Amino acid sequence: ELKVEQNPLFLSMQEGKNYTIYCNYSTTSDRLYWYRQDPGKSLESLFVLLSNGAVKQEGRLMASLDTKARLSTLHITAAVHDLSATYFCAVFMDSNYQLIWGAGTKLIIKP
Amino acid sequence: GAGVSQSPSNKVTEKGKDVELRCDPISGHTALYWYRQSLGQGLEFLIYFQGNSAPDKSGLPSDRFSAERTGGSVSTLTIQRTQQEDSAVYLCASSLWISSTDTQYFGPGTRLTVL
Numbered sequence: 001e002l003k004v005e006q007n008p009l010f011l012s013m014q015e016g017k018n019y020t021i022y023c024n025y026s027t028t029s030d031r032l033y034w035y036r037q038d039p040g041k042s043l044e045s046l047f048v049l050l051s052n053g054a055v056k057q058e059g060r061l062m063a064s065l066d067t068k069a070r071l072s073t074l075h076i077t078a079a080v081h082d083l084s085a086t087y088f089c090a091v092f093m094d095s096n097y098q099l100i101w102g103a104g105t106k107l108i109i110k111p
Numbered sequence: 112g113a114g115v116s117q118s119p120s121n122k123v124t125e126k127g128k129d130v131e132l133r134c135d136p137i138s139g140h141t142a143l144y145w146y147r148q149s150l151g152q153g154l155e156f157l158i159y160f161q162g163n164s165a166p167d168k169s170g171l172p173s174d175r176f177s178a179e180r181t182g183g184s185v186s187t188l189t190i191q192r193t194q195q196e197d198s199a200v201y202l203c204a205s206s207l208w209i210s211s212t213d214t215q216y217f218g219p220g221t222r223l224t225v226l
Contacts, residue, residue: 043217103153
């Protein structure tokens with residue numbers, strides 16, 4: 001059974017700081033997604049990582065995938081308040097077309 | 112263009128009643144997914160459709176849950192004899208194909224409260 005673990009589950013940080021959210025998964029997959037969810041809102045797609053070594057960047061967010069280590073990271077550079085949200089990673093299972101989700105990282109960025 | 116829409120946005124029902132949740136995917140998207148999100152939790156996969164077909168129903172929590180899709184478009188998720196543990200936000204997503212490379216676009220969700 002595929003398990004997806006995110007850490008930390010909660011992160012409070014100051015504006016301007018850098019931090020990394022980690023997403024570990026337990027079985028082979030080379031398809032990983034990052035989503036953002038604002039309180040009371042639905043999920044917004046951030047990144048799709050489709051191969052080992054994939055790196056994608058959008059603004060202050062950068063995501064990477066290491067399929068050998070079964071690890072993806074979401075790095076936040078010089079955080080700003082607008083990035084406060086819950087961030088989810090999800091791993092695609094080719095065997096049954098399911099996305100298996102991490103529990104989410106709630107990020108609070110204080111001005 | 113129009114995104115994924117869901118209705119109702121909120122549903123409060125009494126234990127034991129049946130409810131029907133609706134999802135209207137993005138036009139042209141052949142794949143449709145249902146998820147459940149309990150308070151403060153990640154997403155639990157329920158079922159997917161490729162066209163009108165749902166090849167794997169094992170993700171549905173119990174036989175009280177059923178889903179159908181007609182015309183390759185609108186889908187309904189029906190919960191019979193609702194229980195309090197069914198309370199959650201039910202999210203629908205669609206993608207162009209049932210493929211790992213296609214992003215799933217999510218609707219706003221239906222918040223179900225079973226009293």
